[in-house]
Structure formats: structure tokens, C-alpha cells
Amino acid sequence: xxxxxxxxxxxxxxxxxxxxxxxxxxxxxxxxxxxxxxxxxxxxxxxxxxxxxxxxxxxxxxxxxxxxxxxxxxxxxxxxxxxxxxxxxxxxxxxxxxxxxxxxxxxxxxxxxxxxxxxxxxxxxxxxxxxxxxxxxxxxxxxxxxxxxxxxxxxxxxxxxxxxxxxxxxx
Amino acid sequence: xxxxxxxxxxxxxxxxxxxxxxxxxxxxxxxxxxxxxxxxxxxxxxxxxxxxxxxxxxxxxxxxxxxxxxxxxxxxxxxxxxxxxxxxxxxxxxxxxxxxxxxxxxxxxxxxxxxxxxxxxxxxxxxxxxxxxxxxxxxxxxxxxxxxxxxxxxxxxxxxxxxxxxxxxxx
DNA sequence: ACTCATAGTGTTATATTATAACGGTTTTAG
DNA sequence: CTAAAACCGTTATAATATAACACTATGAGT
Numbered sequence: 001x002x003x004x005x006x007x008x009x010x011x012x013x014x015x016x017x018x019x020x021x022x023x024x025x026x027x028x029x030x031x032x033x034x035x036x037x038x039x040x041x042x043x044x045x046x047x048x049x050x051x052x053x054x055x056x057x058x059x060x061x062x063x064x065x066x067x068x069x070x071x072x073x074x075x076x077x078x079x080x081x082x083x084x085x086x087x088x089x090x091x092x093x094x095x096x097x098x099x100x101x102x103x104x105x106x107x108x109x110x111x112x113x114x115x116x117x118x119x120x121x122x123x124x125x126x127x128x129x130x131x132x133x134x135x136x137x138x139x140x141x142x143x144x145x146x147x148x149x150x151x152x153x154x155x156x157x158x159x160x161x162x163x164x165x166x167x168x169x170x171x
Numbered sequence: 172x173x174x175x176x177x178x179x180x181x182x183x184x185x186x187x188x189x190x191x192x193x194x195x196x197x198x199x200x201x202x203x204x205x206x207x208x209x210x211x212x213x214x215x216x217x218x219x220x221x222x223x224x225x226x227x228x229x230x231x232x233x234x235x236x237x238x239x240x241x242x243x244x245x246x247x248x249x250x251x252x253x254x255x256x257x258x259x260x261x262x263x264x265x266x267x268x269x270x271x272x273x274x275x276x277x278x279x280x281x282x283x284x285x286x287x288x289x290x291x292x293x294x295x296x297x298x299x300x301x302x303x304x305x306x307x308x309x310x311x312x313x314x315x316x317x318x319x320x321x322x323x324x325x326x327x328x329x330x331x332x333x334x335x336x337x338x339x340x341x342x
Numbered sequence: 343a344c345t346c347a348t349a350g351t352g353t354t355a356t357a358t359t360a361t362a363a364c365g366g367t368t369t370t371a372g
Numbered sequence: 373c374t375a376a377a378a379c380c381g382t383t384a385t386a387a388t389a390t391a392a393c394a395c396t397a398t399g400a401g402t
Binding site: 012154 | 180183274275292294296297305307309311312313315316319320321322323324325326327328329330331332333334335338
Binding site: 209211213252253255256259277 | 378379380381382383388
């Protein structure tokens, strides 16, 4: 077991993001193959956007990006993509645990720690707007629920505040 | 200090709700007096609705209730109340910690445990739709954040699942 | 290869949740 | 008593999300 203070919080740290991103994509592909579910072009496209940004994106922000890409590819074919396209791709990605929903921002973020996506926990900086996924889910809460005879399905843990860097830089 | 297993979860238990409700209202009034902030008729009206229901209500659900009450009081004066009225009352009640926002339901619920509203935690039953506020905030999460140099502002903890009663009754 | 069932996509329309902006009224402080 | 601030009411609109339906691609069994 890893001790409690080796907390990784990659989104708040310097890292080679292009590598981090391609690793996420590779992982997603294997995961989908193993589960015999389809990472279709649309889903891949949305997941790619999310892993690239490494930050939460609203559904309509994603939508805009898709439309942007359509324009780029087709000169000016004008027919634009509609919301359900995005929401459906997100629904799939959420179900497979490849993406999380940040409830307090109505936004979506790619998963950093595939494995315990059922109990993800986030730190949300109100300074830089970065969101970091903690990697050691806190079981005390879930056992507390369990003690009450409550069968846990899904947990939302979102801590808003100011990250270390913003504390330093800000007033 | 109370031991960890004396968890109160009043919303999931039988209780004299009219008493529970009037106690909440009394508490709210004293609190506002002490803070020199105004629990105006509108705010009182919204808080009353929320404490009566003891369950989360959407802003537009609250709005409908208000309009209902207008009709009852005035025969049929037709002029109906608009969303900002409700959102403003809620904004005040949230700021004073008398009400919580349930992010995963876009809904609002009156506070059961004035005192540690900054770190409320909720169990949300998907069977009966009841929501219970836990009374012992879990600090481990907040200290974890602290260790990362993250200055916590507000925490959202919402556990969705099936409560004991629904487990018994359901399949 | 054929055919039906299913899953995925695209499209239109609309529902739901939330806020901006402005003007009037009440309350409060000086 | 007056000026500033807080509160309220109203209109309009923004932002987020889903329902419903038609079409296409995929896949499983024959």
C-alpha cells in the first residue's frame, strides 16, 4: 500500500502532457476492446478533445470544437453538429469510466486514474480553473454510508478552493 | 466527542417532522437576527417551503409553489412570480448556510445541521428520492487537500445509492 | 449472402435550469 | 430628511440537457 502523503495530483503539476494524453488514449482503446464496446469515431473524437485539454469542458464547448473541426475538414459545408451528438458520446464515455462529470461546473473531464472511477475525488481551483483528480479514494465516507445500510452506487466529491500555485501568486 | 457510529441521518428516519421543521425555522430566525441580516418575507416563504418538504426541491418547483400560494391568497390575480425571485432568495439562504445546493440534482435542500454547513455530506437514495445530510463531516478529505497546499473553500460530497429501507423493500 | 435485430448517428424541436439588466420601492445610515 | 444600499418585480434571454423520430451501419443467426 502507498502511504497517504504520496498523493499524486497530476493536473496541478508540471508534466509531459502529450505523453500523458496519448497514454490515456491508448488505455481507452484497450479498455474498450477488452469490454467489447465500441470506441467509435465520434466517441474517440470527443475523448480526444477531453484528454487533450486535461481540464473540464462544458458540453457546448465540446460541441463548438467539433463544429470547428468539421469546418476545418470540409472547407465550409455548413451543416453543423447538434447537442445530442455530444451528449451521447459523453454518456458512453461516462458509462465506461473514461470521463467524469464535474457536477459543480456542469462540465466533463477525462479520467486520470482509470480503476477507481466509481469514487473519484476532485480539487477545483477557483484561481486557475484547473481541476485535479485525487488518486486515493477515501473509503471512510463509503464505509460510513455502508454502516447506515446505504448501498453506494456513485459518489461525487468536489472540493473547491485555491491551489498551491495560485496561493503563492495571488494576494 | 461523539463516536463515529452514532451517525444521525434524520431524513431517513421516522421523526416528528412538524417539530423538526419549526425548530429549523426558529433557528433560522435567531441566526439571522444575530448576524444582522434580513430574513424577509420572500426568503422566509422559500425557507418555509424547503423546511416543510425536508427534501430537495428544484428552483422551478419552488417557483410553482410560490405561484400556487399567490393564487390561494388573491383569488386569481394572475400576475405570476418569475425565476429571479426564487434564485435570489436561494442565494441568500445558501450564503447564510440555511440551505444547501445538491449539485447532482440541481436542487436545494434545507440544512439539517447548522454549524458545519461548509462541509456538508449527503446520501441520496435513488429509490425513494430522499436525501439525508450526514452530521459528522469527514475531515480526512479536507486535510488531504490541505497537505497539497490547497486552501479549501467549499466541499461537495454527494453519495448516490439505495437506502436501507429501499434495500429491504425493493428486489 | 440474406435478413432481421440492435446499436449508433443525425436532425428537429423543446424542456429545464439559470442569469443579465433595468426600474421601482423599501430600509438604513448619516 | 436625504442619499445610498438592499431588496423586489419584471422582461428577456442564456446555458444546459433531453425527447422523439428517421436513417445507417453493424453483427448474429441462418
